[in-house]
Amino acid sequence: MQTIQERALDLFDERGFANVTIEQVAAAAEVSPSSVYRYFGTKEGLLVADEFDAMSPEQLRERFDPLDPVSSLVAAVRRYEAAAAEQGVETPWRRVRYFVSEPAVRAAVCANLERIAREVAPMLQTPDGLTPGQARVAASALAFGYLAALELWFEDGGEHPIAGYVEEGLSPLRAIWAGADD
Amino acid sequence: MQTIQERALDLFDERGFANVTIEQVAAAAEVSPSSVYRYFGTKEGLLVADEFDAMSPEQLRERFDPLDPVSSLVAAVRRYEAAAAEQGVETPWRRVRYFVSEPAVRAAVCANLERIAREVAPMLQTPDGLTPGQARVAASALAFGYLAALELWFEDGGEHPIAGYVEEGLSPLRAIWAGADD
DNA sequence: CTCCGTTCTGAAAGTGACTGTCAGTTGCAG
DNA sequence: CTGCAACTGACAGTCACTTTCAGAACGGAG
Secondary structure, rough: OHHHHHHHHHHHHHOOOOHHHHHHHHHHHHHOOHHHHHHOOOOOHHHOOOOOOOOOOOHHHHHOOOHHHHHHHHHHHHHHHHHHHHOOOOOHHHOHHHHOHHHHHHEEEEEEEHHHHHHHHHHHOOOOOOOHHHHHHHHHHHHHHHHHHHHHHHHHHOOOHHHHHHHHHHHHHHHHHHOOOO | HHOOOOOOOOHHHHOOHOOOOOHHHHHHOOOOHHHHHHHHHHOOOOHOOOOOOOOOHHHHHHHOOOOOHHHHHHHHHHHHHHHHHHOOOOHHHHHHHHHHHHHHHHHHHHHHHHHHHHHHHEEEOOOOOOOHHHHHHHHHHHHHHHHHHHHHHHHHOOOOHHHHHHHHHHHHHHHHOOOOOO
């Protein structure tokens, strides 16, 4: 529930992540603590529920070019950024603050990214291209490159578009796919 | 304490990670639960205390060639592997099993790797080479490439040397440093 | 409208990870 | 012996998280 997440962020911003209990979040959102756990699983989940989680594997596959995944990711970020700006939703980026400041949240984010990377890895495999192991490495690099970009964006004050940071940070990875066009 | 870790692994192997409490670990190692927390911080910490944590920044820096970090990492793994084999210590690799099977442990490992990646990133920066953001991406790729290699090694039965998996998985990353010799 | 199946939700109790504090112990320098 | 420092154990408290169960809401079949 979007509402729960927003209420939770209000409380976190006000009192700090550690000083807010799930009960308080539940009370603020007018649901039971049970429901919070049902929807988000963990306290960190309130902040980690990810934009990519919503995407189905099919959506991912059709938007992902195995021969130029860097551009695919940049494009996806641009699309998401534009959609969020259009709706005037700022929640996706409000969470980034806690990625940096709360170790527990960071850990959850990392675990989530790594999971996504494992999902994406098979899409990077090509018959005469990357092996499964190499695809995993490449997928991890993409996922954590995105995280690094988010943090740089945040530390810069959050004024410039995120896609630029992604583009810049990931550009060296293009070398991986530059040579072997299979 | 090495002893605590080994006793903990004994219990985990016997009853499963989730079915062992810190109290039981403490009792088996003949220390107090307080001490377990003092040394390892969390339950997952019993398994995540890392080979790289022991290295000081200076050690890292002197072993790390900014122009060929992939080879540096492979070499480090080989060294560590040889040292462990020589002493007949198997604990470092016993833990890998839980990296795969226990989500909470995996999350802790990911967070730890990401932290190490941020420590290593500055060493990858060169005057006219990678930017800070790019260095972070590269460091993440190295760290998680190591994790991927560990898992492939584990899934293969743990018979072949790990360094081989690292070498194979990370080889595409060499392209990043191949072009621009600065 | 009634009955019945499924799905969603709240209540409540229990477990155990983790924190903080404090007191006792050991080792060491003076 | 005395004071100081570092380490350790005991204890109590908090709260994240799980599990279970009972009721509410919805929808369809009769």
